[in-house]
Amino acid sequence: MHEYSIVQSLMNRVEAEAAERRATAVKALTLRIGELSGVEPVLLTTAFETFVEKTICEGATLSIIRVPVSWACPRCERSIVQGAFLQCPECSVPATLRSGDEIILERIEMEVPDV
Amino acid sequence: MCDTCGCGDPDVVPIEIQDKILAGNDRQAAHNREHFTAHGVLAVNLMGSPGAGKTAILEATARADRSLRLGALAGDLETDHDAQRLEAAGIRSVTINTISACHLDARLVHDALHGSSMNAHDILFIENVGNLVCPAVYDLGQQFNVVALSVTEGEDKPVKYPVMFRKADLVLITKVDLLPHLPGMSIEKIADSLARVMPTPRFIAVSALSGQGVADWLAWLAERRRPAHAEADHSHGHGRHHAHS
Incomplete structure (x- = not known):
């Protein structure tokens, strides 16, 4: 079950992007996962929900x-x-x-304080 | 800030990333690959189910050609049993215990290589954790993927685990000495399955016990080594070109 390590890589990237923009929260993430990528979306979602507690992604869809x-x-x-x-x-x-082997982070929607 | 009423709510900003989630692993893998190429080492990621015969094939490889300088990284959740077997066969080996992880990644391979002298190898086998799913997702920096599939696993394993077999440059069909005891199983049936998941299906039927197919496997390796070692050959000298009787 490698979905947990995929989520770990995802979180590292999202946290870096959020820190760069001084984001206060991450509201939504969009991924593109190919059916021949070896990543199972349901397990990935479970892993994500487990990981996001007390992170900047808590509550993100x-x-x-x-x-x-x-x-x-x-x-x-x-x-x-x-x-x-x-x-x-x-x-x-x-x-x-x-197509079909993608494991892609498409988009992050984050709350960025007005400057 | 909210433009309309000045309520102080932060803006929700969409950031387009469009990048691989495993980009970090891929960067580390590219670094490993540069390292292998620079040292003239052929790195092979050997994958397959637990018990497919990965270690036995490597032992047979070492037995069949004593002139090859072989190294191995042996990935398992626990124990250094495989590395001990490989060492006993003359393959310099390092254990990577993943404890709970079901696969190796490029960083684990990199860290394991730091403690060993890769210059001393012609071929480095990265014997991945026994698993037909997760290891296929992670590039380790290998030049080639080889999957061991034993005849006792069933001919439909390739179509059940297409992600793994699609990425294979070569499939070693192992334990073929058992075929007489497996009614209904044949190399042809496995070949049919492979052709449905590999655009260019390449396989060698081998037996670590009888030695069948090991010469073909060695020839495949020699063919793959050629580009990497054509240049390195001059600096290595000719010590490994022993005559065989």
Whole structure:
């Protein structure tokens, strides 16, 4: 269960960004998680809720955008369904992963005092 | 401050980040990779289930070519059993006990390397924590990922754990000496599974017990070492080019 260490990395980044802007609170986080990333959103959310207590993220909402897996032939662009042989039946070249392995922090919404 | 009424509430500001959550690990991994390349070391991240035969394959590798200077980092939650086995086989080994963590990350590898002399190795095997899920998520700075899959685990493991197998540069199908005892299991069935999760499925059927496939595995390693060590060869001298009878 590596979701806890993913959250640890996430929190380190968010805290650094918040400190840089002298933010007083983090209200929302948006992540983009691919279905072939090896990260399970439900477990990630549980880990997040456990971690955020007494941090600048306490009470923040976590939104996770799931990115579906997309394989395609790099030559003819034909898409290849997951579960099929990952080779283009027409061009006989290995498929490439177009999306689905993302573990991305998209956006942080934070309260920044007016200066 | 709230612009309309001056109530003193702070503004909520959206900050676009668009960066990998594991960017810190990736930076550390890139540093490790530079280190390996600079020293002419081929670093292989060896992953697989607990009991897939990772340690046994490394022992067989050392037995099969005594001229290779092999090093290993052995990741396990507890004990230094694997490092002891590897040392006994002639592989200089360092244990990384993760206690509760289910995978190695680039920092653990970096810290373990600090205590050892990497210059002395042709190949460094990073024997990851036995696990088909978490280790695949973390770049360690290796040049290649190798996954050990034993024939007793079932031919559908690749399609059940696609994240791990997609990232494999090579799959070692281990314990193939047991195939006669496993009705219904075949290399062809495993190959079919692999082709559904690896765009370029490469595998070698090996047995640490009988030695089957070990020569092919050594050839694969030699092929991967070539770019890294073509340059380093001059400075290393020729001590390791022993004749084999």
